Amino acid sequence: MNKIYVKLLSLAGILCFGGVLQSCDDYLTVYPTDQITEEKFWEDKNDLNNVRAGAYTILNRTTPSVMLWGELRSDNFKLMKLDNTSLLHLQDGVLMPSENMFSWATFYTGINYCNLVLSRGQQMVNKGVDPSFGSGEWRPIKAEMEALRALYYFYLIRAFRDVPYVSEPVSTDKQAMAARIPATPGVAILGDLIDSLEVVKDYAADNFGSESDNKGRFTKRGIRALLADMYLWRGCLLKNYTKKPTNTPYGHIVNVSDVTTDSIVGTDTLKVSRTANGKVINDAYTNALAQECFNKAIQHCDAVLDYMKAKYQENLLKNTSASTIEKTQPYPLIRIVEVTGGTPDVAYNRIFGDKNSSESVFEVQFDGVNNVNGAYGKYLSSYSSSGISTSAFVVNSLFANVNSNESAKGFGRTDFRMLETMQISKVTSFSANAVYPYIKNLASSVAADNWQEMGKGGSYSFRTSSTSDANWPVYRLSDIMLMKAEAIARKHVGSDKAATNKAIVNADLCEGFDMVNALFGRYNPGLKPATATEQSEYKSTRLNTDRTNLKLYYGVDKTAANLLTLVYQERQREFVGEGKFWFDIVRQAEATNEPTKSLSDNMSLSTSLKNRLKLLYSLYNPVFSDEMKVNGVPAGGKLNQNPVWDRYSKN
Structure with missing residues (x-):
C-alpha cells in the first residue's frame, strides 16, 4: 500500500508553479488496486515516515541544479566544450529564461512533500488515528521537515532571490492554478523560516541510530548549522536593504507578516513601509536587524562546535595512539600525518572517501544503487577502467600555484587540497593552458607522493561512474568554522577601528583568524610558522598563531575587512565543486x-x-519561461521576470 501511494504522490507533488502540469486530479481519482485514497492513507506513522523519506529522496535530485546555480557561474572551472551553448551562455553571463536549467520544479516538489508531512502529521496527532503516534514522536519529525523545507527554500532564495512562498500542501491542479502566488522577497521568507526553526530546533533528534541517518537527516546539529547559514545570508540581505532594487509587488518587506490587508493600495498592488508591529522599514532598522543576524549566526555555530568538540574529546579518551597535536588542537579536525614513502590524505579519505565522518554535520546520501550522484559526471568528470573522462568543465588552472607556499587564489605548493581537487601528475611550473580534471568526491582516496610538494603528484583510487555513491556535502566542520569567522568579520567590518571596546573586538577577530588558519594549517602540514628563528623555506606567517607574542601573531593590526577577505579566499579553496562559491x-x-x-x-x-x-x-537566475507561461504577469498570473533577463524573454 505505502509504495503504491508514494509512487502516485511523486506525480501529485509537482506544483503548478513548478512549471509542470502533471494531473493532480488523476492522482486523487485513480485509486490503487486496494482502493487506498489519500484520506485513508494517513492512518499510521509508517505512512507518514514513507512520505518523510520521500521528501529526502527528492533532495538527491537537486544536486545538478545546485552545481549549476552555486558553482558553475564562478571561475572555479573552465568550460572545455564550447559547443554546449547552454553552458557557454551561463559562464558568459547570458542567462536565457528558456533554458531548462532554471526550472525550480524539483525544489517545489520537495517543498510540497515537506508541507504534506507537516500538515498531515499534525492532523494525525490531533485526531489520534494511531495510538502509537503522539506528540512526543511527532515533534522531532516536525523539526526535521521544517528544516528540510527551509533548505529547499534557502537554495531557491540564493539562486533566484524572490520566489513564491507556499507553506501548505497542494494536491490538485485546480488548487495550484487558483493560488497564482507572486514572489515574496527572499529576506522575508528567510525571516519566516528562521522563526519556525527557532521554535522547533530543540525538539529535533540527537541520534537516529546510524551514522548515515545522523548525517543524512536533520538532527539538532544540522538545524543549528542551517540556521547559522540562513542568519548569515539574511544579515547580508538586510544590509542597506531599502537602497537595493526590488522585483515583487510587496516592495521592501522584512517579514512575511508585514503583508496585511491594510497594505493593499490597489488591485494586486501592495505597498509596505512599516513592519507588522509598526516599525518603519528604513536602513537604520534593517542594518540593526543585520547585526542581530550575525550575532545569532555566531551563537548557532558555537552550539555546533561545542557539540563536535565534546564528541571529539570523548573519542580521544578511547584513542591511545593519538598524537600530541590531536590532543592539543583547539578544533576537532582530522589531521594529516606524515608517512614515509607517500602520505595518505587522511582528512580527505575520511570526509569524502568513507563519507559521514566525524566532521560531517549534514550530507545528502547516495548509495550508488538506489540513487546515484550524477552531478559530477554530468558536468565535471567521471571515472572508468580507462581512466578519468572530463565532461564539460575542468578546474581553473589558476588553482595550481606550485611555486608558492600560499596565495590569494588557489592552492600553494604544500596544500593537500590541490591533489584532492584536481588530478596532478608532476607539475613543475604554472601554465595557464594546463588542463586539470576535477576529481574531488570522484576519488575515494588520495595520497601525496611528496609531503611538501603537491606538484610532484599523488596516487588515487576512484569511484566508478556506474557506482557513483559520493555523498553531497551540505554542512561539515569547515562550513561551521568559516561561517562563524565570516559572521565575526561582518559584525565588525566598517566599525572595528572606531569600536569603543577594542579589546573585545580584537578578541573576536583573533578567533576568526585562528579558525580560518586552523583549516589552512590542517591541509598544509608541511609548512611551519614563519617565526624569527625559523629558517626553512617551508614557512608561512599564517601559522603564527601564538597570541603570547603579538609581534609575530598573524592577526596583529589586521581589520575585520582583512578577515573577511581571508575567509573568502579560504572558502574558495575549501569548497571547490561543492556548489557554494557563486552563492558566496x-x-x-x-x-x-x-x-x-x-x-x-x-x-x-x-x-x-x-x-x-x-x-x-x-x-x-531568470524565472524559467515555462513558469512564466503559467503564472507570469503577461499570462494573467502574479510572477515578474527577473528584470535583467527579461529582455531575453522577448526572443
Missing part, C-alpha cells in the same frame, strides 16, 4: 550592494562579463 559572491554583493566590485574581488572577469553583471539582479 552573491552574498557579498548583497552585503555591500556593489555587484561589480564583489565579482572583481573574487573572480577574473572579462570586460563583457563585467558589463553584463553590473546590476544586483544579474547575479540571480
